[in-house]
Each structure stands twice: as structure tokens, then as C-alpha cells.
Amino acid sequence: MIWDERSECMSRDEMRELQGRRLRHTVERVYHNVPFYRKKMHELGLEPGDIQGIEDLSKLPFTTKQDLRENYPFGLAAIPMSQIVRLHASSGTTGKPVVVGYSRKDLRTWSEVVARALYSYGVDNHDFIQVAYGYGLFTGGMGLHYGAEKVGAAVIPISGGNTKKQIQIMKDFGSTALACTPSYALYIAESMQEMGIKREDLKLRVGIFGAEPWTENMRKEIEESLNIKAMDIYGLSEIIGPGVAYDCEMKNGLHINEDHFVPEIINPETCEVLPYGSKGELVFTTITKEGMPLLRYRTRDLTVLKDGECECGRTLVRMEKILGRSDDMIIIRGVNVFPSQVESVLLEMGETKPHYMLFVDRVNNLDILEVWVEVDEVFFSDQIRKLESLTKKIKHNIESTLGIGIKLKLVEPKTIERSEGKAKRLIDRRVL
Structure with missing residues (x-):
């Protein structure tokens, strides 16, 4: 079902009973079929019968990305590989990739949860959805593709990159929905201006953005520049891909x-x-996956969970937008810093471009944070006093938010490299 009122609006007691039943079944399966989990449970003195309901979840062991890498490629499979019909993998920057295997049932589940998200955004069989997430081992493109087909939308599987072609296709095909990273959406908007294409020339009305942390201020920026409603979708390859949570x-x-x-x-x-x-680290346990179910997977994403019925009628637990990842967090002179904090400051000011970079260096045993920020060309051609005033203002606002001193460099438009996927906002040059 696309609108699954029973699952999305059930009472808390009903949900806990359902979760408990599914958790018991999952624990039983991984104990008997995955040596890694059987060993973990033995180390804790646990057997499947010790897990009676969802209230026993905290008894189970955690799973980390390192565990997945150490069991590369198929060590966590809970079914024979002959029953795995799809493989995806994360593109991690270090070590071995994280491999995820899907059964046919897993793929149906994945399509369903993405379809739920699209339904909540108002996407249906009258829409043309341009999927500009990457296809391939990355889960973004394929996840949105099959969810969109489930709601009956016409899918344009253009993948990422080739921005001018993206815009031309959007205009010629009459795309009504765009799925990509939020930073790429802003890059598309910027490129449209350079091509002389106005937002009114397009039929876009909704964007499905995820795969990187983004702020409410960035949402407003995208909605204004593309004249759409910008909706958030959350997921990670290890759990299933996009569709774990949705606006x-x-x-x-x-x-x-x-x-x-x-x-x-x-x-x-x-x-x-x-x-x-x-506020803390988000952990997930998959309770319906067949291929590679995970117990208490530490996502490293930082957020807040809140319960209670939403005004939309759904009773599903909600998570706030991701503040950042605990492994993207940098510690500078004892202070925790997230790139999204800088982004929020810049977008609130409105006098800068939404493009910035953080550079961390260590000079004479002291950590130095340098922030590059793009500003309009007018500031470079105008009085030097105005540029100095803007520099002072931005520096003060960022320092007040972060709680540490910074070096600030204002740069001209196009100085900072654009991304057609996940934006890289931080370069740490320290030898730690």
C-alpha cells in the first residue's frame, strides 16, 4: 500500500506489540544464521529466548560500521546467497566498503517505505520525477526509482552530474519532482541563472532531498530559488537506503x-x-529485513527523537533533522564543531552565497579554523569599507555560534568547487 494508515497511524501499544513480535523473529534468525551475532550474544550471555519484547532491545549487542567491514563482503548475510537478488555498497572514504544484500521481500519493503514518503510529499501517478541521485552501488538512485514507480510516477533516471543536461531535461520533459542532494539542488538553481532559465520556465513543484545533513535555512533557500516545496528524506545503506524516515x-x-x-x-x-x-546518536534495529538484518546499528548521526501524534495524523516516532554525524564532528581547541552550524549562520544572514569551506590546520600546536565564504561580486567592486564591515559581521556571527575564534576569508563567486553529489565542506589538514 502507498498510504498505509494501519502502519503509519497505529497506537503506541499496537506498535510496541508489532515491534516486539518482529524483533523476536529477527533475533531468532540472526542467532541461528549469522555466526557474528551468535558470538556477540554468547559473549553477553544471551539466547534468543531472553528477548521477549521490544522492552528487551537494550539487552542486545550494538553493531558498528567496523563490524560490517570486518565481515566483508557477505559475513552478515542471514539467508543463503542464492536468495540475495541485489547488492549495494557504501562508498566509504577509508577501509573496505559496507556491503548490503537484499532479498526479493527486502526490495518490496524498500519500495514501500519510499512510496510512503513520496505519498506524504504529494507525489502520484501524475508526476514526472527526475532522479538525480547517483545510480549504481549507492542506494540513492535505485531507492527513489522503485519507490516512485510504486506510486505510479513517471521516472526520469538521469542520475547525477551533467547539470546543463539536467536542466534541459527538466524543462523539456516537464519534470514536476526533483530528487537529489540539497547542495546539488542549489547548484542546479545557480546554473539555471547562468543559462537564463527562470524558475517559472519549469514545472517543478517538489524536491526530495537527502544523503547529507542540511538545515531549515537551507530548505528555505532551495524553496525560494527553485519555487518548490523542499522535503527531507532520510536513510542509510546499512539499514535499507532512503525511506527510513521522511517529512x-x-x-x-x-x-x-x-x-x-x-x-x-x-x-x-x-x-x-x-x-x-x-539529543544523542541514532541507533536502528531492522525487524523485517531478510538479507542482512542488523541489531542496534550505530549510525553516528546525531538527532532527537520525539513521540506523540503529528498534526498530519501519523503516530510514527519522529526524528529531528540531523545535526551532523559524530564522525563528521571536528574538535577544535576542545570545542565540538559541525559544518552545518556554519551553514545555518550564513543562510540566516542572506548576504552570502550558500557555498563555504572549512579548513582546519595546526600551527605551533594550536588548532586554527579558517572559513571561506562566497559573497556577491558587488562586494569586491564596491568600497573596501563595505567588504571590511561584512567580514567583521560574518566573523562575529560564526564565532558567536561556534564558541571559538576563526580566520575568515571572503571569496568571489565560483571560487569554491561545486559538488554534483554530497558536498565536501571540511578539509582537516592537521596531523593528529
């Missing part, structure tokens, strides 16, 4: 498809489970 029209947190993926928030230092409303 609704209220834009008050992303609904987690918790009949398939059970969320927890933990303290990333102590691993203590935290109550709803607490």
Missing part, C-alpha cells in the same frame, strides 16, 4: 517507518539509552 506536510520532524526500523537514541560516549527529547 510530512507539517515539516515538524521526519516520521520513522518504525514498523520496519526500530529507533533508539544513545549517549555516544557511554552508550546509555536516552529518553525521547534527548
Whole structure:
């Protein structure tokens, strides 16, 4: 079903009973079929019968990305490889990639959860959806593709890159929905201006953006520049891909498809489970996956979970937008810094371009943070006093937000390299 009212609007008691039943089945399967989990459970003195319901979830062991890499490629498969019909892998920058295998049932589940998201955005069989996420081993393109087909939309599988062609296809085909990273959406808007194509020349009305952290201010920037409603979709390859959680029209947190993926928030230092409303690291347990189910997977994403019925009528637990990833976090002179904090400051000001870079160096044993920010050309051709005033203002606002001093460099438009996928915002040059 596309609109699954029973699953998306069930009571908390009903959801916990469903999750408990599915968790028991999952634990039984991985204990008998995945040596890694059987060993982990033995180390904790656990057997499948010790897990009676969802309230026992915290007894189970955590799984980390390192565990997945150490079991590369198929060590975590819970079914024979003859029953795996699709393989995806993350593109990690270090070590071996993380491999994910899907059964036919897993692919149906994946299509369904993405379709739920698209339904909540108002996408249906009258839409032309341009999928500009990468296809291939990355889960973004294929995930949105099959979810869009499930809702009956016409899919334009253009993948990422070749921005001028993207815009031309968008105009000629009458694309009504765009799926890509939020940073690429802004790059498309910038390129449209250079090509002399106005937003009114397109039929776009909705964007499905994810795969990297982005702020509410960036949402406003995209909506204004493309004249669309910008909707958030969250997922990660290890859990299933996009479709783990999604915005609704209220834009008050992303609904987690918790009949398939059970969320927890933990303290990333102590691993203590935290109550709803607490900020911490997001952990997921998959309770319907057949191919490679995961117990208590540490995502490294930082967010807040909140329960209670949403104004849209859904009762699914919601997660706030991702603040950042704990492994993207940089510590500078004892202060935790996330690139998204800088982005938020710049977009609130409105006098800069939404393009920036952070450079971290260590000079004489002292960490130095340099921030490059693009500004309009007018500031470089105008009085030097105005440029100095803007520099002082931006520097003050960023320092007030981060709580540390920075070096600021204002650069002309196009100085910072554009990304057609995930934007790289940080270069750490320290030898640590």
C-alpha cells in the first residue's frame, strides 16, 4: 500500500506489540544464521529466548560500521546467497566498503517505505520525477526509482552530474519532482541563472532531498530559488537506503517507518539509552529485513527523537533533522564543531552565497579554523569599507555560534568547487 494508515497511524501499544513480535523473529534468525551475532550474544550471555519484547532491545549487542567491514563482503548475510537478488555498497572514504544484500521481500519493503514518503510529499501517478541521485552501488538512485514507480510516477533516471543536461531535461520533459542532494539542488538553481532559465520556465513543484545533513535555512533557500516545496528524506545503506524516515506536510520532524526500523537514541560516549527529547546518536534495529538484518546499528548521526501524534495524523516516532554525524564532528581547541552550524549562520544572514569551506590546520600546536565564504561580486567592486564591515559581521556571527575564534576569508563567486553529489565542506589538514 502507498498510504498505509494501519502502519503509519497505529497506537503506541499496537506498535510496541508489532515491534516486539518482529524483533523476536529477527533475533531468532540472526542467532541461528549469522555466526557474528551468535558470538556477540554468547559473549553477553544471551539466547534468543531472553528477548521477549521490544522492552528487551537494550539487552542486545550494538553493531558498528567496523563490524560490517570486518565481515566483508557477505559475513552478515542471514539467508543463503542464492536468495540475495541485489547488492549495494557504501562508498566509504577509508577501509573496505559496507556491503548490503537484499532479498526479493527486502526490495518490496524498500519500495514501500519510499512510496510512503513520496505519498506524504504529494507525489502520484501524475508526476514526472527526475532522479538525480547517483545510480549504481549507492542506494540513492535505485531507492527513489522503485519507490516512485510504486506510486505510479513517471521516472526520469538521469542520475547525477551533467547539470546543463539536467536542466534541459527538466524543462523539456516537464519534470514536476526533483530528487537529489540539497547542495546539488542549489547548484542546479545557480546554473539555471547562468543559462537564463527562470524558475517559472519549469514545472517543478517538489524536491526530495537527502544523503547529507542540511538545515531549515537551507530548505528555505532551495524553496525560494527553485519555487518548490523542499522535503527531507532520510536513510542509510546499512539499514535499507532512503525511506527510513521522511517529512510530512507539517515539516515538524521526519516520521520513522518504525514498523520496519526500530529507533533508539544513545549517549555516544557511554552508550546509555536516552529518553525521547534527548539529543544523542541514532541507533536502528531492522525487524523485517531478510538479507542482512542488523541489531542496534550505530549510525553516528546525531538527532532527537520525539513521540506523540503529528498534526498530519501519523503516530510514527519522529526524528529531528540531523545535526551532523559524530564522525563528521571536528574538535577544535576542545570545542565540538559541525559544518552545518556554519551553514545555518550564513543562510540566516542572506548576504552570502550558500557555498563555504572549512579548513582546519595546526600551527605551533594550536588548532586554527579558517572559513571561506562566497559573497556577491558587488562586494569586491564596491568600497573596501563595505567588504571590511561584512567580514567583521560574518566573523562575529560564526564565532558567536561556534564558541571559538576563526580566520575568515571572503571569496568571489565560483571560487569554491561545486559538488554534483554530497558536498565536501571540511578539509582537516592537521596531523593528529
